[in-house]
């Protein structure tokens with residue numbers, strides 16, 4: 001197969017979808033790999049390393065799209081890329097369709113095949129291509145939250161761990177999945193008093209077993225959230241309903257219950273956010289303030305730590321990308337239900353329920369495209 005690896009052009013996105021080690025794996029199987037010049041630079045991989053691994057370096061994004069059958073990316077295509085995507089392309093990347101009707105309609109119009117990292121799903125319902133980035137984002141949420149709690153950023157001026165004789169900060173984490181668990185470990189490690197809320201009792205039981213003593217688990221419901229936000233210093237949004245828009249657990253009117261300088265880090269922003277007042281921000285301009293509450297809503301948090309994130313992401317994506325390259329998307333999805341669940345848009349049809357529901361679009365049975 002002809003594989004294209006463009007350079008990411010979203011603001012401050014320094015990850016790349018394939019490492020030189022990945023190129024070598026594809027080459028071993030006789031696939032051609034076209035990498036855009038300097039695509040790996042932000043993650044510490046030079047064009048020379050890609051060339052040595054067997055890639056062809058192309059100077060422009062246009063040439064990469066023109067040559068390739070499968071495009072492997074990190075982030076969803078942005079407007080400048082829409083025109084490059086044609087009906088013969090298979091796109092394998094994060095899409096987060098349910099949070100953008102514009103993107104969904106653009107990909108429908110392109111008639112391409114869109115296989116989304118974030119909905120590839122194992123039989124145990126885990127999301128193997130979201131997990132590594134959720135691990136990164138969960139850990140980063142606390143690092144960023146701690147920073148914006150500083151007074152110079154208009155935060156409450158509270159140190160997460162406190163000091164002897166002074167109480168630690170209260171950290172509330174909404175959603176105890178991968179992001180929530182990693183955020184809780186980080187916050188607890190810094191000495192904060194941590195509360196994790198989830199709607200899954202089995203998950204809360206599990207968390208209660210593995211978490212240190214300064215972490216408590218509480219059932220997620222509106223009453224408990226309203227009570228908890230009154231005394232929280234840092235709130236992390238980490239809920240997910242796979243492939244669907246995130247529910248608004250914190251509504252606009254609830255901001256006035258919080259103390260001025262409270263920091264909200266809505267990691268779920270890529271699925272629309274679980275805080276009503278959240279709108280996507282960038283690493284260049286990560287925060288804004290509403291009613292004295294600091295909102296941090298960067299949709300590609302792992303992009304800021306590309307050395308860690310690129311390797312973590314590609315460790316997970318490469319085995320799936322190899323199946324797609326070896327067999328073509330149809331056969332690979334027929335043989336592997338995990339990949340099949342990643343199919344979101346095929347040749348103009350929406351085949352993923354969460355996306356169809358988000359925009360009132362017709363849902364087409366994915367099997368009609370696999371025969």
Ligand SMILES: NC(=O)C1=CN([C@@H]2O[C@H](COP(=O)(O)OP(=O)(O)OC[C@H]3O[C@@H](n4cnc5c(N)ncnc54)[C@H](O)[C@@H]3O)[C@@H](O)[C@H]2O)C=CC1
Nearest residue numbers: 133134137175177178179198199220239240268299300301
């Ligand atoms: N902003 C960024 O850069 C990144 C964002 N993410 C996003 O973070 C979000 C969370 O991802 P994961 O932790 O991997 O998902 P996950 O599926 O591991 O965990 C989500 C948790 O939310 C819980 N949940 C669902 N409804 C809830 C409710 N009403 N109240 C409380 N909990 C509820 C579920 O029971 C589950 O335990 C996703 O939207 C993901 O796309 C992930 C990585 C990077």
Ligand SMILES: CC(=O)C(=O)O
Nearest residue numbers: 094133270299300302
């Ligand atoms: C999960 C995701 O959207 C990211 O890593 O940017």
Ligand SMILES: [Mg+2]
Nearest residue numbers: 270299300301
């Ligand atoms: Mg994201």
